Amino acid sequence: MAKDLLRIENLRVSFAVHGQLNEVVKGVSLRVPAGRTVALVGESGSGKTVISQSIMGLLPPNGIIHDGRILFADPAKDGKVIDIAELDRDGKKIRKLRGGRIGMIFQEPMSSLSPVHTIGNQIEEALQLHRPHPRKEARAITEEMLGLVGFRDPRRNYDQYPFELSGGLRQRAMLAMALICRPALLIADEPTTALDVTIQAQVLKLMKTLQGEMGMAILLITHDLGVVANVADEVVVVYRGRVMEAGPVDDIFRRPQHPYLKALLKASPDFDMPEGERLVALRDVAPAAPPLDLRREAGNRPASTALLNVRNLRKTYGSKHGARVVAVENVSFDIMRGHCFGLVGESGSGKTTVGNLIMRARTADSGSVIFNDRAGPVDVMGLDDNELRAFRPRMQMIFQDPVSSLSPRMTVLDIIREPMIIQGRGSDAEQKHRAVELMECVGLDPRFLSRYPHSFSGGQRQRIGIARALALNPDLIICDEPVSALDVSVQAQVLNLLKDLQASLGLTYLFVSHNLAVVHYMATQIAVMARGRIVEIGPRDALFHRPAHPYTRSLLKAVPLPDLDRKLDFDVAFTGGASDPVTWPEEFRGTAPGSLEMLDLGGGHFVLADRACTARDVTAA
Template sequence: MSGNLLTVEDLKVQFQAPEGLVHAVRGVSFRVRPGSTVALVGESGSGKSVVSQAILGILPRNGRIAGGRILFDDPASRRMVDIAALDRDGQPMRDLRGGRISIIFQEPMTSLSPLHTIGNQIVEAVRLHRDVRPKEARDLARDMLARVRFPDPARALDTYPFELSGGLRQRAMIAMALVCRPALLIADEPTTALDVTIQAQILKLIKDLQAELGMAVLLITHDLGVVANLAEEVVVMYRGEVMESGTREDIFANPGHPYLKALLRAVPRFDMAPGERLVPLRSVRSEGGRLLEQARTPWPPGADAAGPLLKVEGITKRYGARGGGWFGAKAGAGTLAVDDVSFAVKRGECLGLVGESGCGKTTLSKIVLRALTADSGSVTFNDHGTPVDVLKLSGGELEAFRRRMQFVFQDPFGSLNPRMTVFDIIAEPLVIHRIGDAAERAERVKELMALVGLDVRHLKRYPHSFSGGQRQRIGIARALALRPDLLILDEPVSALDVSIQAQVLNLLKDLKERLGLTYLFISHNLAVVDYMADRIMVMCRGRIVETAPRELLFRDPLHPYTRALLSAVPEPDPARPLALTELEEGRSSNPAAWPEPFTIDDQHHPPLVHRGGGHWVRADLDMTTREVA
């Protein structure tokens, strides 16, 4: 008829909330052609996911389609169906949902049942939509797991979600969504929770399966780099309305709407000019700081001669090696999470630590903070000219030291107590360390709120009342309450939209300069670390494989793992697509598969070699006489 697989016409969606009617989607229109990829782009709250819920008939009970049509050219019945007019619980809608239209959700761990095996969950999807025997359904599930490139599809059928990595869980979700060969796949932020290398593999997988199965893809994302690599047409949404739409080339080459231009300016890029700042859609105004500056203990002359602010030497940590029975654990048993790691952080600098999930970044940071105990090694902190052996502290000395070093967590919601007000959350460190009386604490909390750009009138609110970016700023305020010298920032923006991410990154930069802070900034996104860090360490399988000043590392990366991380970062530019075919499955993070002189296995244990200018790379000693390809 129209030639379109899906046509959304003037869609309006409303929610009945306690404060009144919320107009979540306001007259949205777009089309998806057979076999094509259309991206719905916008921040959280723009209405992207609500549109997908309306298409699948899975709106919450307090939501309803208030107007418009959702026309789907059903390949099974060969007729046009208006999804908006169907009963969401009726058989026609249930036939479409999961059969001809499927969805991949953002967080695979919460979308998969933890009580059922991967095989059971895929088989259930098959038997809901096909009249097949259990054995045939299981064979189809195994074949689909093979298509999404599970290492051992037959074994994967009997594994539970918690036994799989984030990338494999997302592949299981894709297998479940595609096992009935839908005509339309809705991918709702399918790679947001994944490392850049795993994200690149998932993007390649979706493109390959799309070509193989001939399906259309509706991609929902806030990541313009992903859009540039996957989409053919782009629809930009803001507050429930379409701001701009067109082909990928037109959208990126000639953005017309101010909102789209602002989104593009908010994305960290490798080619940013020296001193250039990200431009968030809404700036955060940081005020105050007088009390924190007064509480700052000046560094005596010559204190830096005692060494860097933080010095870590030979830290090793192995999990799962605790003893059992009469003879204890076997030597070398368990998983080696951190392997002989050494580094230093100078006062006033930002040291970036990058690597994929599971490489040991967070374990290392928790050892430095004394939240975990190392098997061997030392951590020395320069406390205003006095070296402190951190790993030997105990009792009151350890409690006093914790004021000097604080942590900002990755999850801005899970790290805040939902039963405490914002005032109590920020004041808690002051109470624990018995700093000031009630009046002084109240004054400090108000100043901290203003310092991170939040309204002091909202101190009596609870965390659920705030957006993700606001919650992360509350976490930063709590970390600054004790006036630390060193902040450990563990993936502080990975859960945030690009525009909110820009707000938080700019705020962290400003606070570092104003308060004289030192950062250990942990991330898997090299573009973000490039924006924040002075020096960067690259970590893989518990080892530091390369470290260098920021500009030197990105101009001349030597290690193959560093190069793989760089090549996996999607840029918001269609002219510079990801080399998806070169990002081999898992080889980049397999030390035994690295070429000489970088190979690490039972016979090869290369050290870190200095290449000049503070650039170190883990390779054979004779590398100084070799040319690195």
């Protein structure tokens, strides 16, 4: 058995709030063996990030370790054991450990990196703090590390700023910074939460590879059980500051004992879920019956007809070099009334831009969006400002980030009333009554209307966003990554709520996401986007069981599932990206400019391929 590199014994951490101690970590004990990966799993608020801050000596000033030990056996000092809990958090000893012997990757790479310093300067600073080198030599070591974590041109990348890099590359830069001093322990706090599945697969593969090369241990903090099943050796499950269950990964997934762990495993969407099966939320909040006027409208909406026809959308942006960058190219699809249409792709594929173009939040270069209203078709692109303002209630949007999409200066009542005020709907009393009905409709207590967004959890804030989107009785709601920032259990609550509202109100959704398991649960028709174009479109079953395009296949292979018998295919994690046409077979690249077109595979299933190809050519490729 490997010797313990880190051992936490009966750790208790409290925060001083208004003169009182609020205990958030309640007697946690765990071990991280040398060279192994231990996953610390739990929802937001479970205390897992506070545990990592305690190890790094990064607790806020009001954070107090009032019991327990954090024992670190540093291999560089012949295994001499240091109790981190006893060290002065601003002293030399902890600063020497932090970044030197213990590295950390933070959850959000954009806010963790300085926007005014280059990537190379920031990584080199970590090296010079702990292992000073001559300037030229330090740059060479930094460039070597950039190459090690998968940057294609380290010399050029060294001089780039964070805003010039994609999310995946920023996370690689964070990894390089954490590893530049060759630490014995790497703490990875939700390192892949904000990343697409293919980029996530790349980062996870990279972490496993570097772990093998450097012999370091990893403490992986996450709520994604799919990631845990694919990379962890041991698992520790925490809930409200206590360890619920711990053991080898095989026991945790094959023989779960604690009800909380069993509930977490059932809360994750899965490709094998039968039609009509619901996710099991840990704390399912039953919404009240929707208001009568909403239900009457739902009953009057004819089904089996297209609510929205999108044709040949195109959008380009200018670059600093004067060239035009194509964000959306020739995008066409139909959304049927009462159905959920899924739009899937990596960051930068153009899917959010499509949603913004439909909403007229951005102006398309060309193309049409026809909304089939009860009074007749409406050309959304042709509406002038006054007409667009009057049309807005028919389409609403739920945004990705439930924190930044709600004004911190407005109460929940003001947030939900705002659309009604802008549209001149009802008196003050009617608007307040409507807000109460909507709060009940999304499963929130109307007594919370006088509160501000900061006093709610992420899932509750997203429910407020849903209530705001429903305020004007829309026919179509565009859901832009509505659960990507949420824990798996809260995600299950919100997805179930959206399904319930769709059934009771006859709503139609455009569901934009990079999470294929979520889209599989929500959508009946799905389109896959890569580099601004739809490369495959079809019914859910056809797309998931008979994917034709190599990009779709790569996306499916890159999804980490919480199942030890269906391990992630790390071979999709190649540098260059699954969306790079160079990696596709010739049938999907096109033999000449303009030779690509949508090929009918039958049953409403289409794939973007060379016009010279047949369905047999494509399925055999």
